[in-house]
Amino acid sequence: MSFLTQYGWNPFFENNYSAHTLSESVGRICTVFGQRYQIITASGYLEGEVSGSLLNSKEAWDLPKVGDWVVFIATGDMGYIIDVLPRQNELSRKSPGRSMEKQVLATNIDQAWILQGLDRDFNLMRLQRYLYQICSLDISPLVILTKCDLVSNPEHYLEQVIQLGYTCPVILTSIQTGQGLEELRKLYLNVGKTYVLLGSSGVGKSSLLNTLMGTEIQLAGSVSTANSKGRHTTTTRNLILLPNGSLMLDTPGMREFGVTVDQETAAGLQHPQLEELALHCHFHDCTHQDEPGCAVREAIHTGELPLLVYQSYLKLTKESQRFNLSADERRRRNKLAGRLSREASMYRKRDKY
Ligand SMILES: Nc1nc2c(ncn2[C@@H]2O[C@H](COP(=O)(O)OP(=O)(O)OP(=O)(O)O)[C@@H](O)[C@H]2O)c(=O)[nH]1
Numbered sequence: 001m002s003f004l005t006q007y008g009w010n011p012f013f014e015n016n017y018s019a020h021t022l023s024e025s026v027g028r029i030c031t032v033f034g035q036r037y038q039i040i041t042a043s044g045y046l047e048g049e050v051s052g053s054l055l056n057s058k059e060a061w062d063l064p065k066v067g068d069w070v071v072f073i074a075t076g077d078m079g080y081i082i083d084v085l086p087r088q089n090e091l092s093r094k095s096p097g098r099s100m101e102k103q104v105l106a107t108n109i110d111q112a113w114i115l116q117g118l119d120r121d122f123n124l125m126r127l128q129r130y131l132y133q134i135c136s137l138d139i140s141p142l143v144i145l146t147k148c149d150l151v152s153n154p155e156h157y158l159e160q161v162i163q164l165g166y167t168c169p170v171i172l173t174s175i176q177t178g179q180g181l182e183e184l185r186k187l188y189l190n191v192g193k194t195y196v197l198l199g200s201s202g203v204g205k206s207s208l209l210n211t212l213m214g215t216e217i218q219l220a221g222s223v224s225t226a227n228s229k230g231r232h233t234t235t236t237r238n239l240i241l242l243p244n245g246s247l248m249l250d251t252p253g254m255r256e257f258g259v260t261v262d263q264e265t266a267a268g269l270q271h272p273q274l275e276e277l278a279l280h281c282h283f284h285d286c287t288h289q290d291e292p293g294c295a296v297r298e299a300i301h302t303g304e305l306p307l308l309v310y311q312s313y314l315k316l317t318k319e320s321q322r323f324n325l326s327a328d329e330r331r332r333r334n335k336l337a338g339r340l341s342r343e344a345s346m347y348r349k350r351d352k353y
């Protein structure tokens, strides 16, 4: 396997790279520290900087992020990043209406592992919220129910998640007993694929990552970098190559990747059965709330669709609508503020005060 493939290179990136010339190289961003980047390249790690023209031509969210494939020109021990290849997807939050505020936490993710602990963390509504968010970002999810050693009937929890009817896989794990870890390694961690761990604080993300990495690799995850005063500081790499050849993305911001509905579009359904049922509603734009001939509500009555799925759908839709309403309101206020300020400066000029 070539170096590039080992770090997640695939035909998608290949097609987008062909436009560049051979004098340029390609690598993947492992760490971002301020304006400096660490790039993994065919000849090892390289420190990188964004070229002036790239900096001037891109919005903040388009500049390199952990997980990005970048094109660079190597000069000495520095790489000048001249382009960021199109992304397969991005783990981002988007503020309403103001794309300026989009924040990209990581990019090019093959699977997001959504962790919930079988201690007090277990919550099906929150889980659905994560699923909704991840699916909306076009990232494939895997649900991991951690700390299954803490309850006497973990299968009962597993069953509750399966009953919701999402198509993603669900597994039980424990770092205490080792349950599920082999399954994770063998079935879900694929060579050259990139993963992220999401979930509330204390759910067991670090514990799982450490277990998958093993101590040897964990040490290799830290790098020493010289700062401007020549002092060495230790930075943790945010793209980690696991012993089995898969990649784990872990950035501090991602840890706070929370549970907000911040899509500009109305909540999509993101649930296969709900989507199928919606096709049979009498009105094609049915909101599944009080319209006659609603196949979704009918399925709730017959017990065909779990009530929790419907409740989650309603909640997320309402939040999304509220969010979009406030986005419109903000846009309106900005427009008004702009007009007032233009008028004020016009009066100032006219009346010379
Ligand atoms: N019993 C049990 N405890 C676990 C398991 N996994 C993690 N823990 C414990 O849960 C606590 C929190 O685990 P972490 O791995 O630090 O959680 P985290 O998700 O990384 O937390 P943040 O860094 O705050 O996001 C620690 O005390 C772990 O020892 C498990 O499978 N079983």
Ligand SMILES: [Zn+2]
Residues within 6 Å of the ligand: 278, 281, 282, 286, 287, 288, 289, 291, 293, 294, 295, 296, 297
């Ligand atoms: Zn309906």
